Amino acid sequence: MKLNLALALSLLVTAVSAIATDATTAPCPPPAAGAKPSCCSEEKVAAAQPLSDRSIYQLGATWINDAGQPATLVSLRGKPVVVAMFFAQCEYACPVLVQDMKRLLAALPEKVRGQAQLVLVTFDTERDTPAALRAFRERMALDERWTLLRGDNESVQELAMLLGVKFKQDARGQFAHSNLLTLMNAEGEIVHRHGGLNGDISEAAKVFALAAKK
């Protein structure tokens, strides 16, 4: 607990003293049906500040969301974000992973819960079309705080490398993968990693709430 508090604080300090790295100009994703409302006003404010060198948003990949629209991770800047990598045909782990994210959400203070963004990025660049992701959204009853993304193989690999997610496709097309929730602050800096399934998420919730408050 104390350690995590220190970690979160040090990350915040890092964010403040961040050196200029990348002025990624993310195209504003058009508002998508069933997806979150336009991010543009916040993004304009955020884009004025260079990203910190610990920000995952340095990865400038463009994704496609489940509405079939282009989307970027940096468009979530300004809000606390939980990211997990998954695939829609996953029989066991991914639904549990999503439940863990819902449990985390439920454990947050109300104010933070309203801000929090949940992002699922698929490993399955072939089968997880926007329609497949949309079906997953419906099946798992995911509201507008959830963003479901697919990308090209390289973007998926680079994101997995940044998050420390291991994955491997087997002969049947299923993926063996780390079960990992990555919690990021408003600047896209990792404040906590929660590994495993069905675990105690209270620690993650505490760190996340703290990071969200700034």
Next chain:
Amino acid sequence: MKPLARLALILVLTLTVGAPAVRAGETFPPTTAPAGMTFIPAGDYAPLLRTKDEPERTPVAAYWLDIRPVTNAEFLEFVRAHPQWQRSRIGPLFGDRAYLADWAGDLELGSAVPADAPVVRVSWFAARAYAKSAGKRLPTTAEWERAASAGFTTPVGASEPGFSGAILAWLGRPTPSPLPAAGAGRPNFHGARDLHGLVWEWVDDFNTAMTTGESRGDTGLERNLFCGAGAVGARDLTDYPAFMRIGMRSSLQANYAVPNVGFRCARALTPPSSDSSLRDSSVALRP
């Protein structure tokens, strides 16, 4: 004489197993090799550990592989041309604190770091960016293992007297400091040098190495392997160096910079023009 002997051996082997006729680009190079690279003929790779659904051997297409690991001098030229990969600029996500830590400065090797020694303490991100800048990519695990399984005089090192022993002897020695020159080792059957005996090397998909239960619950992967992380399900219990490489890869993160991990590059025989590996995202998107 030597290439001829090699070709003869390939022919004999091909005829013995009754495989289709020898074809350009599969068993011998379609063109002259790019500078500093050697041809790795099509073959297969037998993973040491595999899930129960995976075939025992997976095919590996022919490709070009760097003859030796990338040197400090070459990497210095790269960071000069791409300042975002310099030690003071890289940022913790893309290279940890050990990144090029033995260099005297951002653009200075110093007396302890020979220019012709393999560059080490480089992250996966930096190795990959280097490869892209050279119009190449990192080899996959399958490609690397396929090339490294060859002996000095035959395509199968494991059956060559002294081959495995030499690798084991290397594993038993501490990493010398400074490292010796890259490319000084004896060439293997495919003409590649120092795949064993100098430094470990990054592969593009090192993060597919999972020796613990990473998915489907904490025990799921173990259930799907023949046996846990284990020796019982392994292809060859005596292949100690292969266990070591898996252990090494599974312990890495992409931003790690390790004192005895370097890299070399690979290239497809005919890179398609729309090859996504040339998309250059991490090189281009960072300052």
